[in-house]
Amino acid sequence: MIGFVGGTGPEGRGLALRFALAGETVMIGSRDLGRAEEAVNSVSESAPPGSIRGGLNDQIAANSDIVFVAVPFAGHQPTLEGLRDQLDGKIVVDVVAPLTFSRGQVSAIVVDEGSAAQQAQAILPNSRVVAAFQNISAEDLLIPDRAIDSDVIVCSNDSEAKAQIIALANIINGARGVDGGKLENARYVENFTALLLNINRIYKAHSTIKIVGI
8 A cells, every 4th residue: 555645736646646557556645634535536537446545644654555755845844743653664755855936936945954855764763764756747647648758766775665666666657766875865856856847947848857877
């Protein structure tokens, strides 16, 4: 079971849809059950029947084998602190990119721990934190028949957990998981999201990242 904490936004819904299309069972979570159910309804018609369900964040965290964290950065720390017990020992995939928006310009937020993923590991010392999926276009993910021509850079200090998420990235049509090394490298991947969004604004496009030479 794959769960999404705070999965009602475009990125969470898009990834949930893609995993469901690839044959996984997915749960979308929220602090509000009604919002979770709305998110499920928005993507369920494009997914296999019964493959996507909704629930409260604490239920998602407790009942999922792999938990994606897709909350806005402002809620990142308090959300994880409130779910520490439920996430104990689990693979936690942090897709959060700490960003600020001002007058059309996107900038990366400096995180004391180094990155959102490193903050998650500090809050969840007994969880297997993985950073991934920050650079994929949420709009493209929500178009079920569109191939995702993108690499997914995956960073973690846990080699086995990292391998599992690389394999999960590979089941998305067109995507490729790439080993990005230790969790400390997550800061570069998160910060790159700001550059991509600024490029998108300039070119009115959905730019992404591809690693060549490997």
